[in-house]
Amino acid sequence: MAEIVIKGVAKSFGAFTALHSVDLTIADQEFMVLLGASGCGKTTLLRIIAGLETPTHGEVWIGDRRVDHLPPRERGIAMVFQNYAVFPHLTVFENIAFGLRMAKLPQAEVTRRVTRTAELMHIEQLLKRYSGELSGGQRQRVAVARALAMEPDVILMDEPLSNLDALLRLEMRAELKGVLAESKTTTIYVTHDQVEAMSLADRISVMNGGYIVQADRPTQVYRNPAARFVGSFIGNPPMNFLPAKRSENGRWQVAGQDFEGPETAAAEFAIRPEDMHPAEAGLEAEVRVVEPLGPHTLITAQVAGQPFRAVLESDRAITPGEVITLAPIPDRIRWFDPETQKAIA
Amino acid sequence: MSDVTIAAPREEDVHRAGRFVFWAGIALLVLWVLVPIWFLFVNALSAPSEVTSFPKRFWPSFDLASLQFFWNFQGVTAALWNSVKVAVLTMVLSIGMGAPAGYALTRFDFPGKEFFRILVIMTRAFPLPLLALPLAVMFIRTGLDDTVLGLALVHTMLALPFAVLITFSLFSGIPVELEEAAWTLGCNRLQAVIKVVLPLALPGIMASAVFAFVISWNEVFAAAVLTIENRTLTAFLLQSLNVSPLPLKFAGGVALVMPALIFIFAVRKYLFAMWGIANR
Numbered sequence: 001m002a003e004i005v006i007k008g009v010a011k012s013f014g015a016f017t018a019l020h021s022v023d024l025t026i027a028d029q030e031f032m033v034l035l036g037a038s039g040c041g042k043t044t045l046l047r048i049i050a051g052l053e054t055p056t057h058g059e060v061w062i063g064d065r066r067v068d069h070l071p072p073r074e075r076g077i078a079m080v081f082q083n084y085a086v087f088p089h090l091t092v093f094e095n096i097a098f099g100l101r102m103a104k105l106p107q108a109e110v111t112r113r114v115t116r117t118a119e120l121m122h123i124e125q126l127l128k129r130y131s132g133e134l135s136g137g138q139r140q141r142v143a144v145a146r147a148l149a150m151e152p153d154v155i156l157m158d159e160p161l162s163n164l165d166a167l168l169r170l171e172m173r174a175e176l177k178g179v180l181a182e183s184k185t186t187t188i189y190v191t192h193d194q195v196e197a198m199s200l201a202d203r204i205s206v207m208n209g210g211y212i213v214q215a216d217r218p219t220q221v222y223r224n225p226a227a228r229f230v231g232s233f234i235g236n237p238p239m240n241f242l243p244a245k246r247s248e249n250g251r252w253q254v255a256g257q258d259f260e261g262p263e264t265a266a267a268e269f270a271i272r273p274e275d276m277h278p279a280e281a282g283l284e285a286e287v288r289v290v291e292p293l294g295p296h297t298l299i300t301a302q303v304a305g306q307p308f309r310a311v312l313e314s315d316r317a318i319t320p321g322e323v324i325t326l327a328p329i330p331d332r333i334r335w336f337d338p339e340t341q342k343a344i345a
Numbered sequence: 346m347s348d349v350t351i352a353a354p355r356e357e358d359v360h361r362a363g364r365f366v367f368w369a370g371i372a373l374l375v376l377w378v379l380v381p382i383w384f385l386f387v388n389a390l391s392a393p394s395e396v397t398s399f400p401k402r403f404w405p406s407f408d409l410a411s412l413q414f415f416w417n418f419q420g421v422t423a424a425l426w427n428s429v430k431v432a433v434l435t436m437v438l439s440i441g442m443g444a445p446a447g448y449a450l451t452r453f454d455f456p457g458k459e460f461f462r463i464l465v466i467m468t469r470a471f472p473l474p475l476l477a478l479p480l481a482v483m484f485i486r487t488g489l490d491d492t493v494l495g496l497a498l499v500h501t502m503l504a505l506p507f508a509v510l511i512t513f514s515l516f517s518g519i520p521v522e523l524e525e526a527a528w529t530l531g532c533n534r535l536q537a538v539i540k541v542v543l544p545l546a547l548p549g550i551m552a553s554a555v556f557a558f559v560i561s562w563n564e565v566f567a568a569a570v571l572t573i574e575n576r577t578l579t580a581f582l583l584q585s586l587n588v589s590p591l592p593l594k595f596a597g598g599v600a601l602v603m604p605a606l607i608f609i610f611a612v613r614k615y616l617f618a619m620w621g622i623a624n625r
Contacts, residue, residue, distance in 0.1 A: 052525050072528040085526035089544045098540075102531030150530065 002063050002076065002153030002186045003028045004049065009058030009068075011044050018044040020210045021058065026203075031180065031187045032215075035197040036207035037233070042190045043158055045207070049188060050079050050156050062154060073102075075154075078147035082159040084139040086131040092118075092142050093127040099150045117145040120179055137168045144176070148183055155180065157189045161196065173199060194234050198222070206230050225334065228268070228341040237273050237298065237309045241336070242283075244269040255283050255304035262335050262344040270334040273298075274311040279327035285310065287322045299324075385602060388595040396592050415596035418589075424581035425600070427493065428562060431577055434497035435504055435561035436554045442501070443508025443557075444550060448538070450509070451516035452524075465506045473503075477570040484571060491573050499567045504557035511553040515546045552612035559605045 004026040011019040019041045026032045034042040047053040049060055051072035060068040067075045078099070087095050093114055100110045118124040121141040131139055140160060147155055160176070161169045177200055180187050191197055197204050198218045205215040206229070214226035225231035231239035244267050245253040252261035254269040261267055274296075276282070285301035285308055292298075297314045300307070301324075310326055318324065335344040388396050389412060390405035415421060449455075450462065480499060481490060489495035519542055527537035543550075568580035576584065582597045589597075 050525075050529060052528070071533065072525075073531045073533065077529060079526065079529045081522045081526060083520065083522055085520065085522040087523060087526075087541055089541075098527070099530035102536070146526075146530070 003061075004154060004186060004188070005059075005061040006045075006049070007059040007061070009045070009048060009055045009060065011041075011048060011053065012056050018210055019048075019055075022210075022212055024205060024212060024215060026186060026188065029184050029186055031177075031189065031200060031202040033197040033201035033204045034188065034190045034207055035192070035194060035204050035234075037192060040207040041210040042192075042207045046156055046158055046188060046190045049154075050077055051075050052079075076152055077154045077156055078150040078152040079156040080143045080147050080158065080160045082162060084131075084136075084143040084163075086134070086139050086142050086146075088131050090130070091127065092123060092129050092131075092134070095131070095142055096127075096146045096149050098146065103150075113149045113151075114145075117149040120148065121145040137164055137172065140164060140172060144179070148179070151183075152185060154186045154188065155183075157187065159191055160189075162191070162193070169196075176200070194236070198234075206233065208233070223332075224343065225270075226343050228270070228336045228343075231270055231272075231334065231336075235272060237311070239270050239272050239334075240303075240306075240308050240310075242269045242271075242303060242306055242308070243338075244335075255306075257281075257283055259333065260330070264335075264337065264344055266338050267344055268336045268338050270336055271328045271332060273309045275329045275332035276310050276312075276326040277329075278312065278316065278324055280325065282325040282327035283308075285324050285326055287318055287320050287324060290318050290320055382602065382606075385595060385598045388592070389599040393590070393592040396595065411592035411596045412599070415593050415600065418585075418593060420576070420581060420585075421578075421597075424576050424578045427572075427575050428577040428579070430493045431497045431500060431568075432558045432561040434493060435500040436558045438497060438501040439504040439508040439557040440512075440550060440554045443505050443553070444512045446509045447512030447514075448516050448542070450513045452521065465509050468502060469506050473566050477567050480567070481570050490571060491575055493575060496568055496571050496575075496577065497561070499571065500561035500564055501557075503564060503567075504560040507560070508553050508557055511556070512546070512550060515549040515553075516542065519545050552614075555608045555612045559608055562605055563601070 004024075006022055006024040006026075009019060009022045010017070022041075022045060024032075034045060036042045044053060048055045048068075049062075051067070051070060055068055058068070059066055062075055062077070072079075086092075087098065090098065096114045096117060097110050100113055105113075114127070115124065118127055121144055123138060123141045123145060126134065126138060126142070131142070134142065140163075144160070161172055164172060173196060189197075189200060201218050203215055204218055204221050206213045206221060208229050214221055214230050216224075216226070221230060222234055225234070225239070228241065232241070242254050244259070244261065246261075246265070246267075247253045247258070252259045252267065252269065259269065261269075283303050285299070285303045287299055287301045289300040290297060291300075292314055295314065296311045297318065299310045299312060299318060301310065302308060312318070336342065337344055387402070387405045390407050390409070391402075392406060392408035392410055393414070395402075395406060395408070396411070446465075450458065477499075484490035484495050489498070523541050523545075524534075524537045527541045528534070532540060563579065565579040565583055568577045569583050572580055578597070578601060582594070582601070586594060
């Protein structure tokens with residue numbers, strides 16, 4: 001059992017606050033992705049869990065032990081670094097065996113575990129090589145094998161795929177997901193790549209400015225962003241936002257159109273680009289740029305003077321300068337509080 | 346690209362002139378270093394009678410009489426042995442203190458870090474003659490005068506800034522993630538240094554040790570002031586320079602220059618690390 005509980009963890013570097021009182025519970029064997037732009041505090045949070053950084057406030061629990069005062073080696077974690085951190089003076093075999101030797105396991109057990117994890121990561125033919133003789137992708141495999149060989153309760157990964165080229169990244173992503181699901185460890189995975197986050201995670205914690213803005217299943221994060229930031233950060237292209245005005249009949253005026261809305265004093269209208277279709281009545285959009293993407297066509301337009309994007313079926317030819325009417329799918333419309341930036345349920 | 350052409354000198358001429366200046370500069374620098382060394386070797390390896398003759402032959406006659414005379418000269422072997430002892434002790438002390446200091450400068454942020462770095466360099470800002478006399482007085486009071494340890498301490502002070510700077514640069518070249526990975530794999534700080542950092546830095550540390558050895562080996566002023574009975578080779582030669590014949594001076598010069606030259610040549614690659622040029 002390795003449930004991870006983070007209670008009120010905060011971290012300041014001098015005057016700069018990297019994390020503001022973060023609370024998060026990660027279930028046993030869960031794959032949790034920390035997602036955010038650079039500087040949002042995701043790597044700091046991971047390093048605090050690893051023990052490479054000391055929190056200014058708060059507690060970190062792994063399993064039923066409080067670990068925030070323990071050195072990394074006593075936390076039952078293994079970590080995969082962005083630049084792999086494969087020891088250059090040791091062979092691949094000795095790299096994978098490094099932690100096992102530190103734990104003083106018998107030679108037979110060391111050999112068994114190194115062989116097994118090397119097979120798992122498809123590097124059994126590289127065991128005698130040094131890291132200088134390996135490609136980036138192979139080094140990545142060694143780093144993951146070294147972490148898996150420890151059979152840790154928790155695996156921490158800091159942007160492990162960001163140094164690989166696009167094709168290799170796709171391949172490793174699928175492989176990692178399979179291997180980690182099988183290893184039954186709890187995984188915390190830091191990335192700035194939303195596609196990686198969506199495809200790997202059981203749950204995603206979206207981080208911004210040192211806060212966790214939303215922690216939920218990928219589809220929830222995508223469909224029901226808890227805050228305006230989540231909608232604007234996740235999705236490519238991101239969510240569209242339009243100002244809305246309460247009309248006298250209790251409904252909402254958005255770009256001259258009437259919509260059902262929440263019972264609040266102020267609200268902002270939001271819709272994902274793919275949640276619209278051309279119709280007789282709807283939002284009037286003046287098309288600026290048309291980008292055919294094959295199955296879909298990406299339209300960049302202006303609605304009520306605001307930039308607005310739509311992903312439409314590619315069966316109809318649309319030309320720049322044209323004015324089209326787009327009808328949002330009613331149950332995909334989301335509303336945000338302009339004051340707090342939070343979603344209105 | 347502008348399409349206005351200025352009447353420029355022909356590209357070929359510019360190249361030729363540039364090449365000439367380049368090679369002339371190199372030749373000058375090479376001669377600057379090599380001519381004195383050539384003089385030293387030619388005279389040391391010639392018969393004593395040839396030393397004062399002119400013109401010089403390019404290749405020496407490989408007459409070992411001068412060197413033999415030098416070797417059998419009263420006190421030379423003792424002085425040589427003292428030089429070795431002081432240099433080895435200097436090497437051990439300056440790496441033993443310099444490498445941990447270099448590591449601390451690389452990995453830790455502590456108050457006064459920048460001041461400490463300046464302080465390290467500042468030890469070289471005071472001319473040795475200024476320090477040697479007060480030191481001699483202090484050494485006589487504490488009983489360190491005329492001992493191998495006393496002189497090695499002074500030489501360590503001279504070599505330490507280089508040891509600190511070279512090892513600082515070496516450790517800076519080793520990614521901190523390697524150490525962090527070792528911590529997550531079961532090492533404490535010291536174990537991570539021993540198992541990961543030291544093996545990677547070892548060639549450079551050896552080089553910086555050799556450099557400390559050479560600094561001590563070549564040092565003459567403190568050695569002459571602080572020792573009387575236990576003279577090092579440099580101090581011994583300085584003392585007997587006035588009274589010894591020319592062939593002895595040349596032979597002594599070769600005995601001094603040889604180890605330094607060989608060592609520095611062997612570790613030249615790593616000494617560049619001092620200027621922050623990558624050592625791998």
